[in-house]
Amino acid sequence: MKHRFVRHIALILLAVAGCISARAQVNAEQMIRVGQNALYFEDYVLSIQYFNQAITAKPYLAQPYFLRAIAKINLDDYLGAEEDAAEAIERNPFIADAYEVRGVARQNRGELRLAIDDYNHALLLLPRNRQLMFNKALAQQGVGDADSARITFDQLLADFPGFENGYVGRARLRLEQKDTVGAIADIDKALEINKNLANGYLLRADIAINGRKDYQAGVKDMDEAIRLLPREAGLYINRAFLRYNLDDYDGAMADYDYAIQLDPLNATAIYNRGLLRMEVRDNDNAIRDFNSALDLDPEDYRSLYNRAYLYTEKRDYNKALADVDRLVERFPDLPEALYMRSNIFRSLGRMGQAEADYKKALAMSKNLKGEVIDPRKPRQPQDEKTEKAENKAEDKPSNEEIAKRFKALRTVRADINIEGEYNNRSIRGKVQDRGRRIELEPIFALSYYIQPTELSPSTYYIQEIDEINATRMLRFLVQLTNDDITLDNEELIKRHFESIDYYNSYLATHEPRAIDYFGRAMDFMTLRNYPAAIADLNKAIELTPEFSAAYFERAVARIRNLLTDAPADATTRQAELKAIVADYDKVISLSPRNPFAYFNKGNLHADLGDYTSALMAFNKAIEIKPDFGEAYYNRGYVYFQLGNHDRGVENLSKAGELGVVPSYSLMKKMSH
Numbered sequence: 001m002k003h004r005f006v007r008h009i010a011l012i013l014l015a016v017a018g019c020i021s022a023r024a025q026v027n028a029e030q031m032i033r034v035g036q037n038a039l040y041f042e043d044y045v046l047s048i049q050y051f052n053q054a055i056t057a058k059p060y061l062a063q064p065y066f067l068r069a070i071a072k073i074n075l076d077d078y079l080g081a082e083e084d085a086a087e088a089i090e091r092n093p094f095i096a097d098a099y100e101v102r103g104v105a106r107q108n109r110g111e112l113r114l115a116i117d118d119y120n121h122a123l124l125l126l127p128r129n130r131q132l133m134f135n136k137a138l139a140q141q142g143v144g145d146a147d148s149a150r151i152t153f154d155q156l157l158a159d160f161p162g163f164e165n166g167y168v169g170r171a172r173l174r175l176e177q178k179d180t181v182g183a184i185a186d187i188d189k190a191l192e193i194n195k196n197l198a199n200g201y202l203l204r205a206d207i208a209i210n211g212r213k214d215y216q217a218g219v220k221d222m223d224e225a226i227r228l229l230p231r232e233a234g235l236y237i238n239r240a241f242l243r244y245n246l247d248d249y250d251g252a253m254a255d256y257d258y259a260i261q262l263d264p265l266n267a268t269a270i271y272n273r274g275l276l277r278m279e280v281r282d283n284d285n286a287i288r289d290f291n292s293a294l295d296l297d298p299e300d301y302r303s304l305y306n307r308a309y310l311y312t313e314k315r316d317y318n319k320a321l322a323d324v325d326r327l328v329e330r331f332p333d334l335p336e337a338l339y340m341r342s343n344i345f346r347s348l349g350r351m352g353q354a355e356a357d358y359k360k361a362l363a364m365s366k367n368l369k370g371e372v373i374d375p376r377k378p379r380q381p382q383d384e385k386t387e388k389a390e391n392k393a394e395d396k397p398s399n400e401e402i403a404k405r406f407k408a409l410r411t412v413r414a415d416i417n418i419e420g421e422y423n424n425r426s427i428r429g430k431v432q433d434r435g436r437r438i439e440l441e442p443i444f445a446l447s448y449y450i451q452p453t454e455l456s457p458s459t460y461y462i463q464e465i466d467e468i469n470a471t472r473m474l475r476f477l478v479q480l481t482n483d484d485i486t487l488d489n490e491e492l493i494k495r496h497f498e499s500i501d502y503y504n505s506y507l508a509t510h511e512p513r514a515i516d517y518f519g520r521a522m523d524f525m526t527l528r529n530y531p532a533a534i535a536d537l538n539k540a541i542e543l544t545p546e547f548s549a550a551y552f553e554r555a556v557a558r559i560r561n562l563l564t565d566a567p568a569d570a571t572t573r574q575a576e577l578k579a580i581v582a583d584y585d586k587v588i589s590l591s592p593r594n595p596f597a598y599f600n601k602g603n604l605h606a607d608l609g610d611y612t613s614a615l616m617a618f619n620k621a622i623e624i625k626p627d628f629g630e631a632y633y634n635r636g637y638v639y640f641q642l643g644n645h646d647r648g649v650e651n652l653s654k655a656g657e658l659g660v661v662p663s664y665s666l667m668k669k670m671s672h
Contacts, residue, residue, distance in 0.1 A: 027057075028053075028054040028057040028058040028061065028064070029054075031050045031051070031053045031054040031057070031064075032050070032051070032054045032061075032063055032064055032067065034050050034527070034528060034529045035047045035048075035049075035050030035051045035054065035064070035067060036067065036564065037528040037529070037530060037560070037561075037564040038050060038527075038528040039067060039070065039071055040563065040564045041484075041486070041528060041560070041564075042074070042486055043486040043487055043488075043528055044071040044072075044074045044075050044486070044488070045071075045075070045486075045487060045488040045489070045490065045493070046486070046487045046488075046493055046527065046528060047067070047068075047071045047528075048068055048071050048072070049490070049493055051064040051065075051067055051068040051071065052068075055068070060091060061091065062087075062088040062089075062091035062092035062095060062098070063088070065084045065085070065087040065088040065091065066084070066085065066088035066095060066097065066098050066101065068084045069081040069082075069083075069084035069085040069088065069098070069101050069102070069105070070101060072084060072105075073101060073104060073105055073108075076108075078105040078106075078108045078109045079105075079109065081101060081102075081104075081105040082102055082105040082106055082109065085098050085099075085101045085102035085105060086102060089102065094125065096122045096125035096126045096129075097122075099118045099119070099121045099122035099125070100118070100119070100122050100131070100132060100135075102118050103115040103116075103117075103118030103119045103122065103135065103139075104135065106118060107135065107138075107139055107142075112139045112140075112142045112143045113139075113143060115135075115139045116136055116139045116140060116143070119132050119133075119135055119136035119139065120136070123136070128159050130156065130159070130160050130163060130166075133152055133155065133156040133159075134156060134163075134165065134166060134169065136152055137149045137152035137153045137156060137166075137169060137170075137173075138169060140152060141169075141172070141173050141176070146173060146176065146177060149173055150170070150173060153166060153169060153170040153173060154170075157170065162193055163193075164189075164190040164191075164193040164194040164197050164200070165190070165197075165199075167186040167187065167189045167190035167193075167200075168186070168187065168190050168197065168199050168200055168203060170186050171183040171184075171186035171187045171190070171203060172203065174186065175203075175207070180207060180211055180212070183203075183207065184204065184207065187200050187203055187204045188204075191204075196228055198224075198225050198228040198229050201221040201222070201224040201225040201228070202221070202222075202225050202235075204217075204218075204221045205218045205221035205222045205225065205238065205242075208221065208242070209238060209241065209242065213245075215242045215245045215246050216246060218242045219239060219242045219243060219246065222235060222238060222239040222242060223239070226239065227669065228669075230665060231262060232262075233259040233260075233262040233263035233266050233269060234259075234266075234268075236255040236256070236258050236259035236262070236269075237255070237256070237259050237266070237268055237269050237272065237410075239255050240252040240253075240255035240256050240259070240272065240276075240409075241272070241409050241410075243255065244276065244409060249276065249279075249280060252276060253273065253276055253277075256269050256272055256273035256276065257273070260273065265296060267293050267296045267297055267300065268410045270289050270292050270293045270296070271289065271290070271293045271300070271302060271303055271410060272409050272410055273289050274286045274287075274288075274289030274290045274293065274303065274306065275306065275409055276409075277289060278306060278309075278310060283310050283313060283314065286306075286310055287307055287310050287311075290303040290304075290306055290307040290310070291307070294307070301326075301327060301330055301331070304323050304326060304327055305323075305324075305327055305336075305337070307323055308320045308323035308324045308327065308340060309340065311323065312340065312343065312344060312347075315347070317344050317347050317348050320340075320344050321341070321344050321345075321348070324337055324340050324341045324344060325341070327340075328341060333364060334364075335361040335362075335364040335365045336361075338357045338358075338360055338361035338364070339357070339358070339361045341357050342354045342355075342357035342358040342361060345357060440603055440606055440607070440633075440634050440637055441482060441630040441633050441634050441660065441662075442482045442483070442484075442603075443482060443556060443559065443599070443600040443603050443604075444460070444480055444481065444482045444596040444599060444600060445480075445481065445482070445484055445525075445553065445556040446465065446478050446479070446480060446522065446525075446549060446552065446553045446556070447478070447479055447480070447481050447484050447485075447522075447525070447526070448476040448477065448478065448479070448496075448522060448526055449479070449481075449484070449485045449487075449526075450479050450480075450481040450483070450485070460480040460481070460596070461480070462480060462591070462594055462596060463591075464548050464549050464591060464594075465478050465479070465480060465549060468515075468518075468549060471515070473515045473519070474515065474518075474519045474522070475499050475502070475519060476499075476522070478522065478549075480596065482630060487526070487527075493527070496523045496526050496527050497527070499519075499520075499523045500520060500523045500524070500527075503516055503519060503520035503523070504520075507520070512539070512543065513543065514539075514540040514541075514543040514544035514547055514550070515540075517536040517537070517539040517540040517543070518536070518537065518540045518547070518549070518550055518553075520536050521533040521534075521536035521537045521540065521550075521553065521557075522553070524536065525553065525556075525557060528560075530557045530558075530560050530561035530564070531561060533553075533554075533557045534554060534557045534558060534561065537550050537553060537554040537557065538554070541554070546590055548586070548587050548590040548591045548594070551583045551584075551586045551587045551590070552583070552584075552587045552594075552596075552597060552600075554583050555580045555583035555584050555587075555600065556600070558576060558579060558580045558583070559580055559604070562576055562577075562580075577604070577608070580604060581601065581604065584597050584598075584600060584601040584604070585601075588601075593624055594624075595620075595621040595622075595624040595625040595628055595631070596621070598617045598618070598620045598621040598624070599617070599618065599621045599628070599630065599631050599634070601617045602614045602615075602616075602617030602618040602621065602631070602634060602635075602638075603634065605617060606634065606637070606638055606641075611638050611641055611642050614634075614638050615635065615638055615639075618631050618634055618635040618638065619635070622635070627658055628658075629654075629655045629657075629658030629659055629660040630655070630660060632651045632652070632654045632655035632658065632660070633651070633652060633655035633660045633662070633663055633666075635651045636648045636649070636650070636651030636652040636654075636655060636663070636666070636667075637666070639651060640666075640670050645670070648667075648670060649667055649670075652666055652667040652670075653667065
């Protein structure tokens with residue numbers, strides 16, 4: 001008995017020693033590869049932890065510094081990214097992408113001349129590179145070197161005549177140089193190449209608003225921009241301005257209402273709606289809008305001015321006087337405010353004060369081209385450009401300009417900044433968030449974490465997972481999701497590394513069980529180490545051949561591993577795809593009422609272009625689970641791919657009804 005006890009202690013010590021040794025001898029190459037997996041799936045904080053380990057193990061390697069720089073750029077840590085890229089360049093001065101990454105970081109930090117130096121260096125290694133030339137042109141434009149920027153844009157478009165963003169970038173430059181005709185020609189060319197280029201429509205609409213006053217053409221462009229970016233409140237505000245100028249008051253009001261629905265705290269939309277309501281004599285609601293605008297910004301003197309006017313109209317003179325007193329205090333030389341206060345004083349019987357304000361206002365008015373401003377005249381909102389210049393103290397607008405602004409509809413700056421394009425695909429720009437391509441709803445996976453939403457507040461249910469959780473044999477609760485979270489909490493990341501250490505020790509000292517390999521595999525999945533997860537799931541299946549959850553998750557791990565570390569030859573890749581299908585088929589044979597296995601199998605077929613097999617799988621998923629919104633969405637997507645518009649719309653409509661929000665965007669795009 002004593003001998004067995006001593007042997008057991010020895011085994012534990014051996015396992016612990018093995019753990020310590022493994023930590024001391026970190027496989028840097030493996031840490032880099034798994035970190036790249038995390039980077040691909042946008043788990044930036046997690047990827048940094050892997051790159052840290054690689055750097056600690058082999059600080060002379062350039063690659064982990066370079067990859068960590070990319071992760072930091074995606075977390076908006078531009079200083080850290082610049083420093084890491086510099087470390088990579090110091091270790092290997094021939095990594096062109098490292099100069100690009102440092103250039104992007106510097107460009108985002110406003111160090112444009114240094115960014116240009118980096119792009120020039122990268123271009124020595126990668127001459128005539130489209131993305132590098134484009135970013136260089138933007139940086140040159142940013143430092144005010146318009147001539148150099150024009151040369152770079154011209155060279156870029158000579159080499160890449162089909163590059164639509166290059167034309168939009170040059171159009172912006174031409175507008176700065178007052179070449180409106182050339183700018184429009186470039187925009188037209190960009191939209192000829194890509195009719196779904198939102199920035200092209202926005203820029204051309206901006207010219208219509210602030211340049212040519214071609215409001216009808218502007219509305220058409222805003223319609224297209226809104227089709228592509230249906231959730232941007234500012235676009236509706238600007239289209240409302242255009243519609244107002246075309247006397248389409250109902251259309252303008254509808255746009256303001258929807259802009260406020262999208263962004264309830266949008267002061268510009270609220271103020272503009274108040275002005276429009278004021279013009280159609282809906283005074284009480286107009287006052288409510290101006291109240292809301294002033295709640296958001298107590299220093300909004302435009303809203304204060306117009307509310308004072310409406311209070312005067314309603315003969316609520318005390319409130320009107322309180323508002324206009326604030327106006328006069330802020331703008332003591334503004335005739336219109338003094339005229340208004342003069343009339344209020346007169347209505348209150350305070351004739352001496354009324355006369356004093358009137359004389360002062362009259363004297364000021366004669367200095368403004370001899371015009372006398374009368375606040376009782378109907379207010380006609382006028383065209384005006386963005387308020388950026390208005391807010392600069394050095395502009396010092398005249399009193400006449402200030403008076404006009406109090407009565408003018410506002411437009412907002414449309415997001416027509418040209419985002420950089422990156423040679424390294426791991427650098428993700430904000431433009432990707434706005435212009436995300438149409439794609440299938442993702443596959444479902446087992447996970448320790450989910451992201452519930454108002455439309456989908458709880459996890460999906462399958463019996464096998466419920467049974468696993470009921471055993472309490474795992475260290476974390478397993479759930480089903482197709483919206484896998486990114487780990488951005490270092491404590492959570494540390495917890496899963498510790499969990500793997502626990503399983504290492506436990507499996508070294510106990511009779512191996514399938515559930516333990518499965519639990520460790522789930523930790524590896526969480527930490528994006530897919531090869532290790534596959535190895536553990538293989539062992540779990542070997543011990544328990546009817547473990548359906550292990551087959552399900554192994555298929556997911558194989559798919560993700562294929563995405564991040566594709567096999568070198570087509571034969572190997574084809575074999576892996578067959579293995580994934582076989583895993584889903586095994587899940588279906590063990591659990592024929594599992595709709596998620598059919599759903600994932602349908603996704604796989606759709607990605608491979610086998611739409612007939614994909615439809616069969618989605619049909620079966622919906623047959624088993626009639627409220628499966630994601631399956632309706634993906635089936636609609638497949639129908640569109642097959643050219644069956646009516647069935648596509650029918651399925652997307654059902655998916656939207658079941659809470660799959662992207663359905664409406666896809667339906668709108670495909671129905672245009």
